[in-house]
Amino acid sequence: MREVIARQLRLGHADIGRLTFNPRSRDAHHTYLGLCAALLSKVEETVADLPLSLLDSRSGNDLQRWLGYGWHQVDLVRRRVLDGETIPHGDKIFSLFEDYSEWLSKGKAGVPVELGLNVCVMESADGFILHHQVMQHCPDSEIAVTMVKQAKALFPSLSACSFDKGFHSPANQRELAELLDRVVLPKKGRWSQADTARETDPAFVQARRQHSAVESGINALEVHGLDYCPDRGLERFKRYVALAVVGRNLQKVGAILQARALEALQKDERRRQRQAA
Template sequence: MTHSKLLIGCRVPAACLAPLDAWVAHAERQIEQIRRRVLWGESIPHHEKVFSVFEPHTEWINKGKAGVPVELGLRVAIVEDQYRFILHHQVMENTTDDQVAIDLIEGTRARFPVLHSISMDKGFHSQANQAHLAEVVPMPALPKKGKCNQAEAAHQQQAEFIRLRHRHSAVESAINALEAHGLDRCPDHGVDGFKRYVALAVLGRNLHRLGAILLERDAEAEARRRQRAA
């Protein structure tokens, strides 16, 4: 029995190879960083690190909490009203709480011009943010990071400030609800997909909250009906 071999040459279009360029760049960057870190003993600056080759927008988030000190993803800031509806949100790309505070409030004011009070975590504190929020509402509840002077301590001990801080804890339930209903992990790809998924999650949370209010209202109406019938 004899065997014959046939060799056919073909040219792969450049357009088909173009998507590989990004992966080649990732590989070259990783090789270079390994060389710098292992062979040269260099510490790689944080801004040069890539935490996901599939989702390059992924950031290293220091949570500072026991059990979960670090997470990978993107921060999301939300604004909730007294009825526990989310009025505004912002995906934070390469920014911190204190850098986004004014944009977050102004974005809320663009939709809801009248704000009676504002309460924010101390992570949003800066002198500029304190001054800006004082122009928006009479009593901005924004605790200062670090040690307070006498005037700042007196400000934070006022009854209205304390009342607003106590109400602020309600926003934690919205954050937990978003995470519990799927926002702890995003199945969409790309930063645009992430933002779209967050927006849909916020919409779902508001619909869930609206449904809870309607069910509570129906339950109260039914209770009154039974009381009248009795």
């Protein structure tokens, strides 16, 4: 029975919400939670006898953190299985080791969900990544203005920017219009007459068509290692993303230099051919 219960618990909170708990399963969970609580209480008693110098150290902090995780998991299973409660998203823990991880619903075929953090990328028309931001507990609509302000501080000549619909809000439309000469920010929902005139403007439509080019930059980041972060901790996650962005820009510089070198070789070859003729 213990092996079956362990399998059920390893399904995680998202899958456990779709299970049907019969009386036998509830009894097994009740027994298992009692065992967990007894073990956690025993650990707490042991920790209470440890010297203060150890408790104030990193190891002591880790002990307290893991104890907190243990009681939290017991509480979640009790509320979900025994009390029949639907667990709020903010109470769930998706990774004990990388506790900053979020449940990301991509909405893509074959990739229903991922664990990690979203990264917003701002790319120039030449394919260079000008700015990026790791998004923690932050929807797209809350970072549009901040991203533009930070990018303009680095690149004062920035005068136009195209966004996805997820970045739209009335406030963003107004504030971005004050920062940029041209804002390409599609509106979600129904259009007003002014929205229709703006989004059917040829310049707006052309910019939207070019916007899809940023997907190639995102794909290049993923292909060269940014689809998975092997480092531990939030700060290392951010550093890994930043290094990947630098690597992508260096790769872009290399591609430009290679193209120039190839063009120079082709010019030399054409010149030799003309001289030989």
